Structure formats: structure tokens, C-alpha cells
Amino acid sequence: MSSYINQFTNYLRSLPIHLPRTQQERLTLVLGTTAAVVTSLILPPLYRDYSLFISYGPGGVPSNVFGWMIVRGLFQPLRGEMFSTDIYLQRADALEGHGVGSEGFLTLAPEQARSVVDRPEVGPHAVPQRQLSQLPTDEIKEKLDARFRAFGRRNDHLIRFDRSRQEAHADAFFLANRLPPTDLAKATEGELAHLHSGGEYSAHFALSPADCKKVIEAGWGQRHGFAGTSALSLLSFGTKADMPAEYLLIYAPRNDAEIDTFIQLLEASIKYTTGREDVR
Structure with missing residues (x-):
């Protein structure tokens, strides 16, 4: 088992991993990572909400992405x-x-x-x-x-x-x-x-x-x-x-x-x- 671990460790060391050295590279890495994390957290619940809206069928507003955006962006804050x-x-x-x-x-x-x-x-x-x-x-x-x-x-x-x-x-x-x-x-x-x-x-x-x-x-x-x-x-x-x-x-x-x-x-x-x- 130890031999396999040593082989895997040596393989990782041999990979051409590029570490950011300049301030611009570090900023790009941070922004890219943040965008990926935010996207992975926000998109799934948004898609579930949109799918639920579409499942209602017709109902006074367009049953499509534009109707969903109107409801969530304009109508929702006015609900009592x-x-x-x-x-x-x-x-x-x-x-x-x-x-x-x-x-x-x-x-x-x-x-x-x-x-x-x-x-x-x-x-x-x-x-x-x-x-x-x-x-x-x-x-x-x-x-x-x-x-x-x-x-x-x-x-x-x-x-x-x-x-x-x-x-x-x-x-x-x-x-x-x-x-x-x-x-x-x-x-x-x-x-x-x-x-x-x-x-x-x-x-x-x-x-x-x-x-x-x-x-x-x-x-x-x-x-x-x-x-x-x-x-x-x-x-x-x-x-x-x-x-x-x-x-x-x-x-x-x-x-x-x-x-x-x-x-x-x-x-x-x-x-x-x-x-x-x-x-x-």
C-alpha cells in the first residue's frame, strides 16, 4: 500500500502546476474561484424556482423565463x-x-x-x-x-x-x-x-x-x-x-x-x- 502512495505522491510532484506569481494573476484566480462558487450556490435554487413557476402553467403572466423574471423582479416585492x-x-x-x-x-x-x-x-x-x-x-x-x-x-x-x-x-x-x-x-x-x-x-x-x-x-x-x-x-x-x-x-x-x-x-x-x- 505504501508503494502505491509513494508512486501517487511522485506523480503529483511531477505535474506542471502553475502558481500565480503576479498581483494580476492572484486577483484573476480569486475572482474566478469566487465566481465559480457563487454560481454553484445560486444557479441550482434559481433553476428550481423557475421550474416551479413554469409548472403552474398559464396564469396571467407569460409562462416563460421573461414572465418569471417579471414576477420575481417586479411583482414579488409588492406581495402582501x-x-x-x-x-x-x-x-x-x-x-x-x-x-x-x-x-x-x-x-x-x-x-x-x-x-x-x-x-x-x-x-x-x-x-x-x-x-x-x-x-x-x-x-x-x-x-x-x-x-x-x-x-x-x-x-x-x-x-x-x-x-x-x-x-x-x-x-x-x-x-x-x-x-x-x-x-x-x-x-x-x-x-x-x-x-x-x-x-x-x-x-x-x-x-x-x-x-x-x-x-x-x-x-x-x-x-x-x-x-x-x-x-x-x-x-x-x-x-x-x-x-x-x-x-x-x-x-x-x-x-x-x-x-x-x-x-x-x-x-x-x-x-x-x-x-x-x-x-x-
Whole structure:
């Protein structure tokens, strides 16, 4: 064994290793080594983040490297906190007497709650906002899609189907043309709710302040990252209204009972966003 070690040592000594002697050579070596180390540390997590962004599919921003750079460079610093409910206490008091009761439209039984400790994982990007865990089976997705569309047809006196302007990948509910626009409909260009039917089957829609508090505290959703912030008006240089604080991500249901609850949330949302009680 010692002979092999001696042979290997002699071989290393015979290699024409060039050691930097000038200050310029030493500086070049330091900069090159630093660049190699930084690159090896930064590129892998950046690539994983980019791959996760692409996995969301279409969602309001280009699903490519340019969309990813825009989201990370411009959108991400504007994202707000998504779980506190204090804002809804103030909002509920302010809206009382304007067709929105301080108790809201939603009643959830204790058994309808999801875990607030074990919430689904949601992607780290400001947009698209997507659920990553606790996903439904294909069978549950088909059932939810059918129930969502049936709800829209049943309530065509209040809402209409159109391509989502916020997501650009799925049909959404818009305020019916015959109805006067509510403040929330104006802020969202008439779009009231959309289902991420091209992906994980979570949804975005708004509820009354009191109902938002119930939904977040029952583990059924969280705010959109831009909800209640000035992100949209800043990014559009004042051409768009800010997203209301009541705009929520609703988690995807995982079984038949949760589909029933999801439709119950949707019903409360349409009552709030249309200003009408005659939801069927």
C-alpha cells in the first residue's frame, strides 16, 4: 500500500502546476474561484424556482423565463401578508347598512372546517397563485368542474361565462350584462370568480369581509398576494384599480363533502359580488 502512495505522491510532484506569481494573476484566480462558487450556490435554487413557476402553467403572466423574471423582479416585492383577519373587522363595520350585513352571507358548521395548522402549501410566487399540496383526484376535479358550470347556468340571471381576464386559461364568472356594476365588479373588470380548471382546481373569488374572516379562520383559503395592496395600480401606473382585500384563494376540495362546502362559499361570494340575494 505504501508503494502505491509513494508512486501517487511522485506523480503529483511531477505535474506542471502553475502558481500565480503576479498581483494580476492572484486577483484573476480569486475572482474566478469566487465566481465559480457563487454560481454553484445560486444557479441550482434559481433553476428550481423557475421550474416551479413554469409548472403552474398559464396564469396571467407569460409562462416563460421573461414572465418569471417579471414576477420575481417586479411583482414579488409588492406581495402582501395573506392570513391576518383584523382588516375584515373594520371592513365589515364600514359596509354594514350598504346591503352587506356585518355577519356576512356564510354559515360554516364546525365539521366543515379544514385544518388551520396543516394548510395546503401554496407556491411562493406572487402570481400565478397556485396550490401545491392536498390536491384533489381526477374524479373530484371532474365533479367540481361539473358543479361549477351547473352553478353558472343555474344563475345566468346574475352571472355569465367568459374567458378569465386575470388567468387567461379558463372560463370565469362575470357579472351579467343587465346588472349594474358593483364596486367590486368595477375593480375586477367584471370578473367575479374563476376556477383553476387547467391545474390544481383551487379558485379565486371575493367574499364579504365577515365571510373572509370565517373562510381564513376555517382553513379554507387565504388572500391573494396583491389583495388589499396597491400593487396593481403601481404596476399599471394607475390604470387599474387596486385588488380588494376580500379577494381570496379558495383551496381545492378533496372529497364530495368539501365540494358541497366549496359551492356554499361560491354562493356566498356571488351574493356579495352581485349585491343580490336570489342565488339559486
